Amino acid sequence: MxxxxxxxxxxxxxxxxxxxxxxxxxxxxxxxxxxxxxxxxxxxxxxxxxxxxxxxxxxxxxxxxxxxxxxxxxxxxxxxxxxxxxxxxxxxxxxxxxxxxxxxxxxxxxxxxxxxxxxxxxxxxxxxxxxxxxxxxxxxxxxxxxxxxxxxxxxxxxxxxxxxxxxxxxxxxxxxxxxxxxxxxxxxxxxxxxxxxxxxxxxxxxxxxxxxxxxxxxxxxxxxxxxxxxxxxxxxxxxxxxxxxxxxxxxxxxxILRYQVTGDRTQTTVLTQADEKGGHFAVYLIPAIAYQPNQKIGKDVVFLIDTSGSQAGAPLMQCQELMRRFINELNPDDTFSIIDFANTTQQLSPVPLANTPHNRSLAIQYINKLNAGGGTELLRGIRAVLNFPVTDPGRLRSIVLLTDGYIGNENQILAEVQRHLKSGNRLYSFGAGSSVNRFLLNRIAEIGRGISRIIRHDEPTDEVVEKFFRQINNPVLANINLQWEGDGESPTIYPSTPPDLFAEQPLVLFGRKQDCRAGKLHVTGVAAGGTRYQQTFNLNFQETGNPAIAQLWGRSRIKDLMNRMVSGDTKAGVEAVTDTALTYQLLSQYxxxxxxxxxxxxxxxxxxxxxxxxxxxxxxVSYEGIFGNVAYNxxxxxxxxxxxxxxxxxxxxxxxxxxxxxxxxxxxxxxxxxxxxxxxxxxxINPGLMFEDDEQLQAPNPQRPGIPPARRSPGMSSVPRLQVISATGLDNSAIALLTQHLESIQLAAGVSGDLVFELQVSKGRVRQVVLDEQASSVKEQTVIEAIRRALLIWRPMPSITSTVVVTLRIQP
Known part of the structure; x- marks a missing residue:
């Protein structure tokens, strides 16, 4: 009571x-x-x-x-x-x-x-x-x-x-x-x-x-x-x-609840359903492809490990144990390095190291000395690992990220990987802990063309590491292509670009065929050794199917659309997500x-x-790691x-x-x-962890992508000017204040054109900034991001509650 x-x-x-x-x-x-x-x-x-x-x-x-x-x-x-x-x-x-x-x-x-x-x-x-x-x-x-x-x-x-x-x-x-x-x-x-x-x-x-x-x-x-x-x-x-x-x-x-099933049905499952929104299907396929478990492929592996405060105690110890096993399980011809990050980044070596006993010993010593503390500046770590030197272009680079994912700027990280991960490279993610950020870990691996693994801080690591290397040493199906055979329109299938598969990894597809007409779906690809692979599914849509299939297709479409907007909301993208969510009665960010x-x-x-x-x-998760040495008892x-x-x-x-x-x-x-x-x-105790002395809170730097640049110095005539051409929903005094606010943005030479943003304004805040891509001629993402961030911190009058359409012009 x-x-x-x-x-x-x-x-x-x-x-x-x-x-x-x-x-x-x-x-x-x-x-x-x-x-x-x-x-x-x-x-x-x-x-x-x-x-x-x-x-x-x-x-x-x-x-x-x-x-x-x-x-x-x-x-x-x-x-x-x-x-x-x-x-x-x-x-x-x-x-x-x-x-x-x-x-x-x-x-x-x-x-x-x-x-x-x-x-x-x-x-x-x-x-x-x-x-x-x-x-x-x-x-x-x-x-x-x-x-x-x-x-x-x-x-x-x-x-x-x-x-x-x-x-x-x-x-x-x-x-x-x-x-x-x-x-x-x-x-x-x-x-x-x-x-x-x-x-x-x-x-x-x-x-x-x-x-x-x-x-x-x-x-x-x-x-x-x-x-x-x-x-x-x-x-x-x-x-x-x-x-x-x-x-x-x-x-x-x-x-976490795990179980095993037996029988051939574990290999292939096809589910269909039809309603007023069309015919929907789900395909769960594990290709029955033989692979050589002893096959050794020379890789260049760069490990990126989170040593921020939230990793203190059991999570960091689990990551260290994972790292020691990773190092000892590398193939003889592999090269490797280690980068750790919190507020800053550090590294084992400036270039990849050969997998020799001496270098493995150096790596184990480095791992054992890691300590947790500071903020989770994952962007620093991602930039460091994406720009880490390549000494042998013939090797497949594999990036292995170990983190709990406890950040709020997930999209900024995903956008960085989406833009800068080199072709042929892969990013794998490991989350160690009881309640890790599965959204970030799963999505970064998908965008990185890799796989994600979640392991509790108290689980044995040997089986996880062994299975991981067995999989990445044996990609079994690449260049997957989907073809439809049948009358009527072709279905819309997600993921729109199927990923390469690793050993025992399933291919999961959700599709919608609006006319509900039956047909065949051909899944083709290239198996290990260059062998062509094909499997065909006969799809007939029945109204007695599981209604969840339609909802999962809608959710997969929303996910695909949101992945395209990790750099920021766009008008077409927001409308597409909103329409899909309303049609399928689904919760979304809009x-x-x-x-x-x-x-x-x-x-x-x-x-x-x-x-x-x-x-x-x-x-x-350690209270001290999150909040510092403060007593809370x-x-x-x-x-x-x-x-x-x-x-x-x-x-x-x-x-x-x-x-x-x-x-x-x-x-x-x-x-x-x-x-x-x-x-x-x-x-x-609230964990919105921010450091007032963090570099990202200091004076903005025009050379760093996405950071609002400092105010222009007098006499910089070669730098383009940013003008507010129109702002529907604002009176003249508000437009003047917005113009004054945007003067702080310094733009790189050579950029010109128009940008159109829709701002959702209420209670003295800009709540959302949506780029109208079709009406905008500027395409440089760093410029768009800098202006977007400047608009987000603009403080309009509290009396303004409306959708404001702002047209900006960048000109020499």
């Missing part, structure tokens, strides 16, 4: 009798998953309860699988269920805010990243419970007969680089507390929406989780196991049921689910409290005053995540009362 709200200087919390658990709105999460063959259907029920004596808004940042097709959201109040509607994101936010102000109970589900989501729930009555139900489909990861089901439970702390956008608050529909220090930046303009407050060490919330998974693979299932959790397994013919053991219900690590009660449930003039739900630190830690933070917290970002809003003053209230402040803040 909870007790009363405590209000102290700088703090608001509800104390439980044991003084170790903090009563916050999220009470319980229930997960029900059904796995049929290669596809899972998952229902997540989040139970929120108002433990306070006043009306509550709860805001919860949480993860889901990075390729989940989220297609349903409901809120349940007592015996009433309100179905959410998919809307354009801004429209959904407006509906939510209006409902909140009217006193209606409302839920808003938004996507921040492919694997990070925000659930906002407004106007929960004191003592009331409300359920939010989220449903999604996902495609299981598998190799040969080994399947893996993953349910992530907590978002790890994200490092935030870039130039601060001052005075920001959380955007969108979540009315969480002001982000005093965990601020948005030009590189991560939504940083304040990525990092939930983290409970101090030694305390935990009452939130627990229960997971039930039902597996029907169509064939016998064996060796059901979890490296992450204690589980209970029951068998009923070909159906297996798995649930978490009672003692393992803290939501601080990914649930759509959101909103549900609103018909009746007014609270008096909107009454006082209310808005709380951002705190989360556990991911298992195995004194009770009640949740109510720590913010008036005198230690020097470390003055430099790193802390989130004050709950605000009490008093009832509105009447016009007759005395002026002294109206001027008083009745805000109380919960001070929680």
């Amino acid at each position: 909870t007790q009363t709200i405590e209000q102290q200087p700088g703090g608001l919390y509800v104390e439980t009798p044991d003084r170790q658990k903090i009563a916050f709105p999220l009470k319980h999460t229930e997960v029900q998953a059904k796995v049929a063959g290669n596809i899972s259907r998952v229902e997540v029920t989040q139970t929120f309860e108002n433990p306070f004596t006043t009306t509550l808004e709860a805001v919860y940042i949480f993860p889901l699988p990075d390729e989940a097709a989220v297609d349903d959201m409901l809120i349940r109040i007592g015996d009433r269920t309100i179905k959410g509607s998919i809307k354009k994101r801004q429209e959904a936010q407006q509906i939510y805010e209006q409902a909140k102000q009217q006193g209606r109970t409302a839920g808003l589900l938004e996507q921040e990243r492919d694997n990070i989501f925000t659930q906002s729930l407004a106007n929960i009555k004191p003592g009331e419970e409300i359920d939010v139900i989220i449903r999604y489909s996902d495609s299981l990861k598998f190799e040969a007969g080994n399947y893996e089901f993953v349910f992530p439970m907590v978002v790890g702390p994200r490092y935030i680089p870039g130039t601060t956008i001052e005075g920001n608050t959380t955007g969108g529909g979540s009315a969480a507390a002001p982000m005093t220090l965990n601020q948005d930046t030009d590189l991560v303009p939504d940083a304040s929406r990525l990092n939930a407050p983290i409970l101090p060490s030694g305390t935990r919330s009452r939130h627990d989780i229960n997971v039930n998974v039902e597996i029907d693979a169509g064939v016998a299932i064996r060796d059901v196991r979890s490296p992450s959790h204690q589980i209970q397994v029951t068998h009923e013919e070909q159906i297996v049921r798995v649930k978490l053991a009672d003692g393992d219900t803290i939501s601080n690590k990914d649930l 759509t959101a689910f909103v549900a609103v009660s018909d009746d007014v449930r609270v008096d909107p003039t009454d006082a209310s409290v808005s709380v951002q739900v705190p989360v556990e630190m991911p298992e195995g 004194s009770a009640p830690a949740i109510a720590r005053a913010a008036s005198d933070p230690p020097e470390f917290l003055q430099r790193r970002k802390v989130n004050y995540s709950a605000t009490v809003r008093p009832a509105p003053m009447s016009p007759s209230s005395p002026a002294s009362a109206m001027e008083s402040s009745d805000e109380f803040d919960i001070t929680l």
Whole structure:
């Protein structure tokens, strides 16, 4: 049982009798998953309860699988269920805010990243419970007969680089507390929406989780196991049921469930479905190609290892163990080097080293001396490894990245790899930890034409390393081509460019044929040794198929479109993603689910409290590594005053995540009362890690790609000028301020032409910058990125809430 709200200087919390658990709105999460063959259907029920004596808004940042097709959201109040509607994101936010102000109970589900989501729930009555139900489909990861089901439970702390956008608050529909220090930046303009407050060490919330998974693979299932959790397994013919053991219900690590199936069906699976949107299909193919396990191919391997603070302790030790095994498993003719990064980069050698006993010994010594600390400046590491010298052009370069991926600027990293990874080179990713950023690790490997591997910080490494080298030594199918034979139009298939396959790696394709006419899909490629490979699939679309196939095609299309926009939003891309998401009722970064009660449930003039739900630190991640040498064990830690933070917290970002809003003053209230402040803040540890002395926060440098250059010096007549030609939605004074702001951008000589941007402006912030590619003649990405970042940090008048179309001209 909870007790009363405590209000102290700088703090608001509800104390439980044991003084170790903090009563916050999220009470319980229930997960029900059904796995049929290669596809899972998952229902997540989040139970929120108002433990306070006043009306509550709860805001919860949480993860889901990075390729989940989220297609349903409901809120349940007592015996009433309100179905959410998919809307354009801004429209959904407006509906939510209006409902909140009217006193209606409302839920808003938004996507921040492919694997990070925000659930906002407004106007929960004191003592009331409300359920939010989220449903999604996902495609299981598998190799040969080994399947893996993953349910992530907590978002790890994200490092935030870039130039601060001052005075920001959380955007969108979540009315969480002001982000005093965990601020948005030009590189991560939504940083304040990525990092939930983290409970101090030694305390935990009452939130627990229960997971039930039902597996029907169509064939016998064996060796059901979890490296992450204690589980209970029951068998009923070909159906297996798995649930978490009672003692393992803290939501601080990914649930990883693995099992094996037997039979020929593990080789090829074809699923079809038809509805009013057309015929959809999924192909799961593991080419039955013999390969030589002892085949040795001379490689040049460059290892890039993350030594930032979040890797401190068990994650770094696991990466070091991986690295030692990597070095010892290299082929005799391989060359190698090691680069490590945090705030800066270091390297074992300036050029690749031959695989000799002496050099291996040097490498092991180097690995053993690595220490974790500092920020995750992954961009530095990626640039260092992409530009690392090549001494033998005949060798295939393999880059192996080891990181937890705890960053907020994922797209900047993906864009760097997309632009600069040399043809023929490959990038592989390894994540070591309990709750790593699977979105980044999976996507960087896809763009890098490699494979990704996730290993817990406490798992054995020998089998993982052995399998990795077996695969990269034996690429089995390259130059994959898809051809359609049949009447009518050809299907649209994703991925649009199928990847090369490695030993035991599946080819997974999702397709749509709008006319639903049957035909044949030919998959061809070149196998190891130059042998031509072909497999043909007969596709007939039936309305009785699994509806998840259509949703997964829509999700695959959105993923493909988003991969094309890692350098920044474009008008055509945003419209295509939005249209697909609305057609297939899918959550995306440009759509959101909103549900609103018909009746007014609270008096909107009454006082209310808005709380951002705190989360556990991911298992195995060091508090000291994230926050430095600061003690967090004194009770009640949740109510720590913010008036005198230690020097470390003055430099790193802390989130004050709950605000009490008093009832509105009447016009007759005395002026002294109206001027008083009745805000109380919960001070929680927030991991929006940023260093004020980081190079990226210093004076901008026009020579560094993507960094807004400094103001032009007088007399630089050869440097092009940037002019605001028009700005629909702004008056003359606002245009003048924008023009003055953009004067700080210095452009390289030789660039000229027009750029057209659409800006979403509200509450004194530019919320989104979208490039109209068709209307723009400037194509240089570094110039576009510099202007985009300058626009993001422009501070328009708070009264401006509109879509602003800005036309800029660059001329000598």
